[in-house]
Amino acid sequence: MPEPTVPSVWARQRRAREQPALSQDRIVSEAVRLLDAEGVEALSMRALGARLGAGATSLYRHVANKDELIELVVDEVYGEMLVRDADDPVGWRTSVAECAHSLRAMVLRHPWVASVFGQVGLAQLGPNLMARSERLLALFRAAGFPPGEADQAMSTLIAYVVGMTTSEAAYLSLLARSGQTEQEWADSVRSTAEQAVRDHPRLRDEYAARRGDDPAKLRDDNFTYGLDRVLDGLAARVSG
Amino acid sequence: MPEPTVPSVWARQRRAREQPALSQDRIVSEAVRLLDAEGVEALSMRALGARLGAGATSLYRHVANKDELIELVVDEVYGEMLVRDADDPVGWRTSVAECAHSLRAMVLRHPWVASVFGQVGLAQLGPNLMARSERLLALFRAAGFPPGEADQAMSTLIAYVVGMTTSEAAYLSLLARSGQTEQEWADSVRSTAEQAVRDHPRLRDEYAARRGDDPAKLRDDNFTYGLDRVLDGLAARVSG
DNA sequence: GTCCCGCTGCGTACAGTGTGCGCAAGACGA
DNA sequence: TCGTCTTGCGCACACTGTACGCAGCGGGAC
Incomplete structure (x- = not known):
């Protein structure tokens, strides 16, 4: 445990090279697109690397690990x-x-x-x-x-x-x-709710509203x- | 670590015969203990099976998959x-x-x-x-x-x-x-906060409280x- | 009794995961 | 021209969830 203070992901120095194919910004924004399109369980380093035309382990040059990537991605959307x-x-x-x-x-x-x-x-x-x-x-x-x-x-x-x-x-x-669509689910719930109302009429007003x-x-x-x-x-x- | 002696085939057959060694209740409550003790990332079907003296895939006789196990485990603690x-x-x-x-x-x-x-x-x-x-x-x-x-x-x-x-x-x-302990972290935050107070004296009351x-x-x-x-x-x- | 069918547990196997490590190739300061 | 540093890559490892088929058991049908 060399560094007891919370490791500041954010303090990491920005790469000052020209423009490499991969960069933290590109990785993060592509990860957001992947997450929006396919959900959280579809986010793997391999899949993300493939989307960027790179190998999975190449990402680790710009991101310490997957947890750090998630932190970066979450902060990215906080920008909205x-x-x-x-x-x-x-x-x-x-x-x-x-x-x-x-x-x-x-x-x-x-x-x-x-x-x-x-x-x-x-x-x-x-x-x-x-x-x-x-x-x-x-x-x-x-x-x-x-x-x-x-x-x-x-x-x-x-x-x-x-x-x-x-x-x-x-x-x-x-x-x-x-x-299901939201409406279908609502309908199915309503039918069971109406059954409940038949059994307990005092609930009528609640559901009628x-x-x-x-x-x-x-x-x-x-x-x-x-x-x-x-x-x-x-x-x-x-x-x- | 769990069982130094090789479990004899006889003992296994005995246990299987009497009443089921595994049950959904036993699995769920042992999962709660595992989660409490080692956190969410330590919950794997193999680790849970080992705690119950069973193989990983044996659990699937009583639980459809890991997601269902998690639902059961969450509802279990809602009981508190x-x-x-x-x-x-x-x-x-x-x-x-x-x-x-x-x-x-x-x-x-x-x-x-x-x-x-x-x-x-x-x-x-x-x-x-x-x-x-x-x-x-x-x-x-x-x-x-x-x-x-x-x-x-x-x-x-x-x-x-x-x-x-x-x-x-x-x-x-x-x-x-x-x-870190909570107190150590509070101390480290306080020191940076006091630095901030030095820079912006109007924050003094907020932190002093x-x-x-x-x-x-x-x-x-x-x-x-x-x-x-x-x-x-x-x-x-x-x-x- | 014998047969069979259910239930339970186990072992193997497979595809997929995060990621450590070492190598190659280019860019840059000396 | 030399290191040295940065970037990307492939391999390998330990580990995951879980599908599948087999083995032994208890209990009911005959």
């Missing part, structure tokens, strides 16, 4: 998360809500992030995530949270978004594996509902 | 999650808070669950999880949430807990991999803070 400036006149609540929605949209665009959240988590901060959480933290500070509380508020918000989108992505990938809606819209509403509750709870600390 | 009865006199808010804390405690006891959340998610309901979410939903119904809203409120709560504990578990496993505390307590406080905010936001829908 948008955070307003703290002095934007729209106010902190809408800024934070927008940020939450853009984080969710990122995860739904790249559902494989959800399946590696537990491995990399938010502890390993790449430059993209670091910059964005800095800006997000600034939003909470500008909102007027007490000194030690802004980062707690931020991690509350992030925890909600991560938890909800992880569940969504897992559910969608389960759907994809089962080969949601029957027959577009499942994607239901997911959107569900996310927005929880987000509003979280923001309500946070706003009470600063305005009340 | 406690949910009060809906008619318990302590009230819905404390009941829900207790449930959230017990879910978090479960994940921290079995940190490997966090790294498979993204794969199994909450969509694949095993019997344990199903029973518990039914009881939790009853808590929200009893709290007086409007018909279609109780399950949204529940998924909000669960999303927060899952997101927060997933991050915690990932952070702790990163720590474990780096071979948390300097030198027990990191485990900080994590507890952080979780409880966010939980309170989420519950505040939810309670406003039912009491206000």
Whole structure:
């Protein structure tokens, strides 16, 4: 254990040669394409190398190992998360809500992030995530949270978004594996639910309220509902 | 290491005859022990079989494949999650808070669950999880949430807990991999933070509020803070 | 009794994984 | 012209999940 401090992947010196066929950037962005196209279980060093017209072990000149590659790839997509400036006149609540929605949209665009959240988590901060959480933290500070509380508020918000989108992505990938469309699955669930309503009539109202809606819209509403509750709870600390 | 003597054919036949040496229950509970002891990357069919005194492929008589084993194992630990009865006199808010804390405690006891959340998610309901979410939903119904809203409120709560504990578990496993104790890591972070404070004096209050505390307590406080905010936001829908 | 069929466990085998190691070929400073 | 450094490559190794077929057993049918 020569280096007890967390090895900074990010501090590795950039290759200053001309332009080699392989580079960390090319590897990472091609990995994102592979993951988007074929999912997380299709990411192997050999497959990725083949896509780049290179052998598997050639990648190890630019990436320490597969875990580091995954960290880099995750930070890459964090770049799609948008955070307003703290002095934007729209106010902190809408800024934070927008940020939450853009984080969710990122995860739904790249559902494989959800399946590696537990491995990399938010502890390993790449430059993209670091910059964005800095800006997000600034939003909470500008909102007027007490000194030690802004980062707690931020991690509350992030925890909600991560938890909800992880569940969504897992559910969608389960759907994809089962080969059904979302609507078919909703129909099958509804039929068993209606059976349950026949047995327990007191459940009627609950299911009646949601029957027959577009499942994607239901997911959107569900996310927005929880987000509003979280923001309500946070706003009470600063305005009340 | 496991058995210095060569197992005699007789002994093997005896064991096979009496009652099945392997069963799904034995496999699942031994898998939990293995995961707790050595982490998720140590779970292989061969290693698990060896712990049970069996060959790797023997497990496939009781478990379809590794993915199914993981689903079973995850549902097994969901059994440690406690949910009060809906008619318990302590009230819905404390009941829900207790449930959230017990879910978090479960994940921290079995940190490997966090790294498979993204794969199994909450969509694949095993019997344990199903029973518990039914009881939790009853808590929200009893709290007086409007018909279609109780399950949204529940998924909000669960999303927060899952997101927060997933991050915690990932952070702790990163720590474990780096071979440091939590206190050492906190110290190293503090030193860089103090450097940042020297550069940007306006950050002083933020870090001063948390300097030198027990990191485990900080994590507890952080979780409880966010939980309170989420519950505040939810309670406003039912009491206000 | 005898026969057969189920269930259970085991060993072999195969395709696929991450990655350590050593070699070759080109580029660059001396 | 020499090292030396960087980049890519092929081989090899240990390890993974798991398909498949075989062997011994218990219990029911005759």
